[in-house]
Amino acid sequence: MVENRPYLNVISHLIIIICIGIVMLPVWITFVASTHPIEALLTQPIPMWPGDRLFENYALVLTAGIADAGGVPVGVMMINSLIMALSITIGKIAISLIAAYAIVYFRFPFRMTCFWIIFMTLMLPVEVRILPTFKVVADLGMLNSYAGLSIPLIASATATFLFRQFFLTVPEELAEAARIDGAGPLKFFIDILMPLSRTNIAALFVILFIYGWNQYLWPLLITTEESFYTVVMGIQRMVNVSESLPVWHLVMATTILAMLPPVIVVVTMQRLFVKGLIETEK
Amino acid sequence: MAGVQLKDVEKVYPNGFKAIHGIDVKVIDGEFLVLVGPSGCGKSTLLRMVAGLETVSGGEIRIGDRVVNDLEPMERNIAMVFQNYALYPHMSCYDNMAYGLRNRGVPKAEIAARVAETARILELEGLLDRRPNLLSGGQRQRVAMGRAIVRKPAVFLFDEPLSNLDAKLRVQMRIEIKRLQADLNTTSIYVTHDQVEAMTLGHRLMVLNGGNMEQLGTPIELYERPATTFVAEFIGSPSMNLLDARVSDDGAVVKLPDGESWTRADGGGRHAGRTVTLGVRPEHFDITGGDDGEAHLHVALVEHLGADTLIHGHIGDDRNALTVRLQGVVTARMGDVLPLRVAAKHLHLFDPETGKRLD
Structure with a gap:
């Protein structure tokens, strides 16, 4: 495929650059907008280069928030988002690891039934079951709490299925060798299976963290107290302010801030993530 | 321990x-x-x-x-x-x-x-x-x-x-x-x-x-x-040849279907007249022998392993196919007929029905 034809090289690079441009342009405009005062954004032409209000804008949203949108500092919202995303991610990974372990390694009655029931919940994302879930959470008194934000989203058929498939590829002899070596079920799980699943866990962590961070509908429904607002729903509230114009420069600054944690997670875990997607452990 | x-x-x-x-x-x-x-x-x-x-x-x-x-x-x-x-x-x-x-x-x-x-x-x-x-x-x-x-x-x-x-x-x-x-x-x-x-x-x-x-x-x-x-x-390679045979009425020789036979050691008349499965290991055949009580091998294929020579063939008609293993390099060609002798102690008799050894 890779041949020594210079013009092909040039063309493929050109295509890559164009694609990157298409993806990056909105991000760039967002960033530029977040560094200008509001007046600059309301007049033509829209600025294409960063302005001089970078620090002022960001300091303002992080600490004070936007008065018209309730005045919740973005810093607080980001911490809420972080707590929610981490709880969902860690909870999902922990529960699906254990569930997959039970389904693959233990013979109990209705084992396959359990598996298929879990599998079927793939067809029922949050949006579909939102009313009954809301009712349950409300009855349990978990509205306006971190528990309410994260627990209903923790169960994960996808992750359980993924771990199940991975566990099935682990040779049976490994479990037998561990039994002979005197490792009970718990020790085998912690000493052998978990380290082997390391790359899978990392890959899932990235995917699930972004999933958790980007939750919008659910936090919007169950939080009414401002101290529990998450940043993704917060942005929407900033845009929908009544009786005044949206403060675009601050909204854009918030957007940039909201994008940062997923980017950090992807960048730091990139190596493990890619390994998890391509590597088949021997 | x-x-x-x-x-x-x-x-x-x-x-x-x-x-x-x-x-x-x-x-x-x-x-x-x-x-x-x-x-x-x-x-x-x-x-x-x-x-x-x-x-x-x-x-x-x-x-x-x-x-x-x-x-x-x-x-x-x-x-x-x-x-x-x-x-x-x-x-x-x-x-x-x-x-x-x-x-x-x-x-x-x-x-x-x-x-x-x-x-x-x-x-x-x-x-x-x-x-x-x-x-x-x-x-x-x-x-x-x-x-x-x-x-x-x-x-x-x-x-x-x-x-x-x-x-x-x-x-x-x-x-x-x-x-x-x-x-x-x-x-x-x-x-x-x-x-x-x-x-x-x-x-x-x-x-x-x-x-x-x-x-x-x-x-x-x-x-x-x-x-x-x-x-x-199962034991031995190439594996033992198993031939349909019959012990003669006086018990002295084992006869192959086409009349050729090998002499048994101190047969003593045991299993006289009985139909048996005769087992002989490939390495226990000898082609240099005299002329009494011999069977004749019709060579079908010769494999040279260096140290040994494997000769595949049959006795009489095609039914009793067998393999012979001889030491060293033996020149034999397809279609040759070789005299085939077995020391009496190397003849193993088995019951054709149960497969059990007959002593």
């Missing part, structure tokens, strides 16, 4: 399939027993029952003087070497060997000493901090053995440990296993489908067929006096 005793051991799977039909054997302390048979004969199942990886449906398994039927593998004081080695891929060789000791609460200093000692025996010293995926097949095999040896178990169990190695390495590791077992003098049970491995390694061999024990004995006993046609064909 301890012996292993199986008493009428049976295995029935939940679906009703009976994999093991009442096996009785007493492996004495320090003995090397080889379980051998074709695939699906139940040899691995039997080994795994001793290991505690399969439940026992009937009978009794003793290690030393304890009945271990319901004990966990760990409590049986055994170590097992698997066909695919089953090394923990995320652990270094050192940790692979140390893991079982750690789980048993052996002090750190002693673990280090024992792993070092084992590594010395197996020449693994430079490899202890590597992971298994960086090792060659032979080295992995050694680590797997090291993991067994380091624990100083009462019994070693080997489940076809050499079948993933190439032919040359297999011969080398075979010798090494034999030497190690002799040095450590630990009771060992070894499963293989390779009869050469079985013959060279075992003090005694148990030949299994369809979950039944066909014969138990030393390699030479099995070679010289196979109890059934199954054992006769």
